[in-house]
Amino acid sequence: MKRSHFIFIVPALVVLVAFFVLPVVRLLPASVSSEEGLALYAQIVTNPRYASSVVSTVLLSVFVTAASVALGAFTGLFLERTKFPGRSAVVSLITLPLSFPGVVVGFMIIMLGGRNGMAAILSSAMGAGKFVFAYGMAGLFAGYVYFSIPRVVTTVMAAAKKIDPVYEEAARTLGAPSWRIMRDVTLPALLPALVSTGAICFATSMGAFGTAFTLATDINVLPITIYTEFTLSANIASAAMLSVVLGVITWVMLLAARRASRLGTDPI
Structure with missing residues (x-):
């Protein structure tokens, strides 16, 4: 070497x-340090609290990823291809959440959808009672989407810059409408970037703790379950086991996304 x-x-x-x-x-x-050894991993299925925690975390991460990719892809494409006054300021504002810790994001969700948040004030003013969503999975979903969208936007903007416009121009010359150019040319060209950034959104949502901890009133996700087992119950073996499960699920998703993104760039 x-x-x-x-x-x-x-x-x-x-x-x-x-x-x-x-x-x-x-x-x-x-x-595997407890008396149960490897059998402790069976509690992922047999323990209702652990099982629901795994399922709810995976489902939440999937929905967050889907929403973030859908919203961020078109936002990033628009910002990259549309020039307007204040564009740089808008891009900076959209990417600002990347600098916020999870606790700050959680606090913002409480200010929006908490018991005395903006949504509750507006719904009460309209006579519909207090609309509160901050302290459950809906609030966590909103918080995770909030800090996931900037990752998608920045990735899509970088990927869109590299797309050769000749293909879209060729499709336009052949009479393809805008929606078909988007479906058949632009989105396939962006697919590897979308898969990669979607995997990052999924991994981040699986392991994010600060936002969940701030909002944790009616929330059962793996990071909170691990924290509870480790700090409140002093159950080191179970906390470590759940951490391994979380890591394996995330690693498998990242590996699958990496392979999918490679397939997307291979010539046909």
Whole structure:
């Protein structure tokens, strides 16, 4: 191996060992440290609380990913291809949530849909009673979509910039309407980017804790369940086991997305 190659591989090895190998080496033995051993993993199915936590987390992540990709894709495409005064400011505002911690996002959702939030005030003023959605899965969904959309928008803007306009022009010359050009030319060209950013949205939603912790009144998702087992119950083995399950689900999704995005770029 050339010395130049060695210089580049050392940081990668340090990151791999520090942030993956060592945590996994510690986590896996902890997940089988109870008297039940490997049988503890069966509680993912037999324990109703664990099972509902896994299912609700996966479903929430899927819906968040779908909504974020759908909204972010068209927003990013519009912002990349449309020039208007203040465009840079709009892009900056859309990407601003990337700098917010989960607690801040949760607080914003409470200000919007909490018991004294804007939605409750407006619905009460219209005589419909207080409309409160912040403290359940609806509030968590809104919070996750809020900080997921900027990831999609920035990715789509970068991908749209690389699309060769000759293909869309050819379709337009042949008489294809705008919606068909979007369906048959633009979206397929953006597919690898959409798959990749969708996988990141899914992974982020699976493991996000700050927003869920801020809103956690009627919320049963894996990060909160892990936190409860670790801090309130001091059940280290169960917390580690649930962490492994969360990691495996997320890893499988990321791997599948990576392979799908490669297939999308392979020539036919």
